[in-house]
Amino acid sequence: MIPTLTIAKRELRGYFASPVAFVFIVIFLLLSGFFTFMLARFFENGQANLNAFFTWHPWLYLFLVPAVGMRMWSEERRLGTIELLLTMPVTPWQAIVGKFLASWVVVAVAVLLTFPIVITVNFLGEPDNGIILAGYVGSILMAGAYLAISAMTSAMTRNQVVSFILAVVISLFLILAGYPPVTSLLTSWAPTWLVEGVAAFSVMTHFESIQKGVLDSRDVIYFFSVIAFSLFTTSVIIRAHRAG
Amino acid sequence: MIQVQNLRKEFGPKVAVNGVSFTVEKGEVLGFLGPNGAGKSTSMRMITGFIPPTEGSIKVGTYDMLENPIPAKRLIGYLPENAPSYPDMTVSGFLGFCAEMRGLSGDAKKRAVNRVLEMCFLENVKHQSVETLSKGYRHRTCFAQSIIHDPEVLILDEPTDGLDPNQKHEVRSLIKKMGETKAIIFSTHILEEVEAVCSRAIIIDRGTIVANGTPRDLKMRSSQAGAITVKLVDGDSAAVKAKIASVQGVDEVSVISERPLTLRAFPKKNTGSDDVARAIAELAFKERLPLQGLHVEEGRLDEVFRSITLPDNKEATK
Numbered sequence: 001m002i003p004t005l006t007i008a009k010r011e012l013r014g015y016f017a018s019p020v021a022f023v024f025i026v027i028f029l030l031l032s033g034f035f036t037f038m039l040a041r042f043f044e045n046g047q048a049n050l051n052a053f054f055t056w057h058p059w060l061y062l063f064l065v066p067a068v069g070m071r072m073w074s075e076e077r078r079l080g081t082i083e084l085l086l087t088m089p090v091t092p093w094q095a096i097v098g099k100f101l102a103s104w105v106v107v108a109v110a111v112l113l114t115f116p117i118v119i120t121v122n123f124l125g126e127p128d129n130g131i132i133l134a135g136y137v138g139s140i141l142m143a144g145a146y147l148a149i150s151a152m153t154s155a156m157t158r159n160q161v162v163s164f165i166l167a168v169v170i171s172l173f174l175i176l177a178g179y180p181p182v183t184s185l186l187t188s189w190a191p192t193w194l195v196e197g198v199a200a201f202s203v204m205t206h207f208e209s210i211q212k213g214v215l216d217s218r219d220v221i222y223f224f225s226v227i228a229f230s231l232f233t234t235s236v237i238i239r240a241h242r243a244g
Numbered sequence: 245m246i247q248v249q250n251l252r253k254e255f256g257p258k259v260a261v262n263g264v265s266f267t268v269e270k271g272e273v274l275g276f277l278g279p280n281g282a283g284k285s286t287s288m289r290m291i292t293g294f295i296p297p298t299e300g301s302i303k304v305g306t307y308d309m310l311e312n313p314i315p316a317k318r319l320i321g322y323l324p325e326n327a328p329s330y331p332d333m334t335v336s337g338f339l340g341f342c343a344e345m346r347g348l349s350g351d352a353k354k355r356a357v358n359r360v361l362e363m364c365f366l367e368n369v370k371h372q373s374v375e376t377l378s379k380g381y382r383h384r385t386c387f388a389q390s391i392i393h394d395p396e397v398l399i400l401d402e403p404t405d406g407l408d409p410n411q412k413h414e415v416r417s418l419i420k421k422m423g424e425t426k427a428i429i430f431s432t433h434i435l436e437e438v439e440a441v442c443s444r445a446i447i448i449d450r451g452t453i454v455a456n457g458t459p460r461d462l463k464m465r466s467s468q469a470g471a472i473t474v475k476l477v478d479g480d481s482a483a484v485k486a487k488i489a490s491v492q493g494v495d496e497v498s499v500i501s502e503r504p505l506t507l508r509a510f511p512k513k514n515t516g517s518d519d520v521a522r523a524i525a526e527l528a529f530k531e532r533l534p535l536q537g538l539h540v541e542e543g544r545l546d547e548v549f550r551s552i553t554l555p556d557n558k559e560a561t562k
Contacts, residue, residue: 006344010330017332080328084389087292087324088345089317242295 003090007098015106024068024086025110032114049123053117054135054211058175058203060168061146062158066167068106069150070160072099073238077158086242097235100227107143111136131213137208141223142203148169148230171203172183174226178202184200245319245397245427246291247549251300253286253451260286261297262451270396273423273441275459276431279553284449285325288376288401291429292322304397318346323403324368327386331375335366335385339392346393350355360388363418378547379406387415391422398422400430401435404437416441435545449553462548468508469543472524476505478532484533491527493520504536 015021032053036042040052076082085095121127146167153166176182178199186195199205203226206219246268254263255299263282268274276284281368290297291304293313302309307316329338334472344352364384374382383406388393388400403419404412412434432438439459447455449463454497455462461470474488485507489497493515500506504548511520517540528535 002347003345006341010333010341013337014330014332079331080324081330082326083289083294083330084322084386086296086343087317087322088321089314089347090345091314239422 011102048127065146178204275445278448409525463543466543475537
């Protein structure tokens, strides 16, 4: 436990010592503001909810989250510090979790810094704050799933660009599998069970379900299983890489 | 402290390390020698638990590295090849992180960091970030990391690589001093270093150990070991050569240089070099030869190294 926290602390310092964390937070806030107010017309809707704000998150994260996670392991491999890290008295699993948690904190900080919009909507109307809370939980869980995927792709290569592109592609697949325009295309020829089966793998399906204000255990389990599976695959990749 | 048995590592079809076995006790400094790509770094990576061996066993202290890696790793300090470190951290930040990873905190951590900052002469750069440092400082920062928890076992992959002569000297004396109480393995290309620091040396070539002994033992395997070099102020080379050749126990004499006149006498097999040296000294005294120097060759490590690891001479030394 202690090594995990030590690693997480070092990683967090690393994120804030380099511009990565700040660039991410600023760009995320700017873009989410732009999408919410300019494209989704938050004010013109006249509704006391944050749907206009949360709808964009799967797409925003698609590019921004892999940018945070792409260096997680590829940088260690490029610098050779992975040799230092894994010859210290830690298990690879502790290192993987520590690094993942640190990056998750960075993204969570960015998401939580959008709090002014919660204040605004409460000031203007009387929203259901439970739904808003569920939206935030769902959004952070989804970011965690993307991050775990980025961790996995960054373990595959010492090149951050390759790691970024792979993460984006996998995340895009997880979005599109449940994206209504894609699923409706599938329903025209595929049996319903197949379409629903594929959609069940999608972050969209589960994120939207949480958006409705119901923290269904199935959705929470879905996000945690994506995280667990990706981090487990990360450990397999790292072990395979060490075994030569 | 370290017991390595039948270590073997395959990378696909390539066998990097093949059947390496040795032990290192406390108070020993083991030098790891060998040409590039001989399997030195791979062996060290396996001993430190970074890569698993294809076959074989590694025991550090009482712990098996493969079955019980965490307590085994706790005993080891490791300086990897090229001395990696996190470039965005400051020197003291990096060392503090490594100390915490080794289970030190609070005052103990602060003391440990200050101790290695002083030992490795890093005090004046402790607030600088690693990426702004020169290679020598970076190298020493990583070296400092390896001794931060005062480990019983120290594994150093080319600890003096990229250092200037003064720093090399400092690191060598540090290793020698620590070798009195720790078990140390270090690899190097520099043969004087082995003579200066090691209590034992292993030469590894193409994945297997080709020589194992004290630097003195290894030097004895040199073709010149035991030969007696005679130096005279002047004299007729042919006449002196004939005189020395007549001394009992001398097998062969060759002239190395004319001025100053230097000859080398090789003793017959089963004849002690010291006896022959004494006989030559008596001859010189009797004949009033203008003797300038007389000594028994210890042999040269670089010659042994070359003869063992060059493929053509493989059989020559046997």
